[in-house]
Amino acid sequence: MPLLENEIKPGTVAFLDPAALYENAAVNRSDDKHVFRPGPFLCVAEHEGTSTWLNITSQRDRRGLRLELRSQWRLEGSHLWRKSPQFINDARKPFIGPNEAFVAASHKERDYHPNLRPQISVAGVEAAILEIERYRSKSGDPPAGGV
Numbered sequence: 001m002p003l004l005e006n007e008i009k010p011g012t013v014a015f016l017d018p019a020a021l022y023e024n025a026a027v028n029r030s031d032d033k034h035v036f037r038p039g040p041f042l043c044v045a046e047h048e049g050t051s052t053w054l055n056i057t058s059q060r061d062r063r064g065l066r067l068e069l070r071s072q073w074r075l076e077g078s079h080l081w082r083k084s085p086q087f088i089n090d091a092r093k094p095f096i097g098p099n100e101a102f103v104a105a106s107h108k109e110r111d112y113h114p115n116l117r118p119q120i121s122v123a124g125v126e127a128a129i130l131e132i133e134r135y136r137s138k139s140g141d142p143p144a145g146g147v
Helices: 018-024 079-083 099-105 120-140
Strands: 013-016 039-049 050-057 093-099
Touching: 013 050, 013 099, 018 079, 018 093, 018 099, 039 099, 039 120, 050 099, 093 099
Parallel strands: none
Antiparallel strands: 013 039, 039 050, 050 093
């Protein structure tokens, strides 16, 4: 079942099609050449109809730089989701835009029945936000309001 706008809050995980986000001029994102594949994304912030999302991957990177989403942070969702390794793909590359853009990008999402939509705990969201801020401080970019 596609993402509903009232489900968008920090900790929500949704299967998004990044092509829809890349094509949407209202969505701010990194301008580099890396293109994310369709898959799970984590909402780390939402304020007044605008949200911030990070791509999740099950692949550990060779240098060990990706933030692991610890198993105790992973709530709801399937047994496989809760037990398999999950990482923030690249905290330097959040997608920030209107909530309706993320709802539209969830058009390929399937129903989670009998499981509930995957979620990340407050501690996990806080760790992801710290990771974003850590990279921003290294690059000299000012912290973004609300992430």
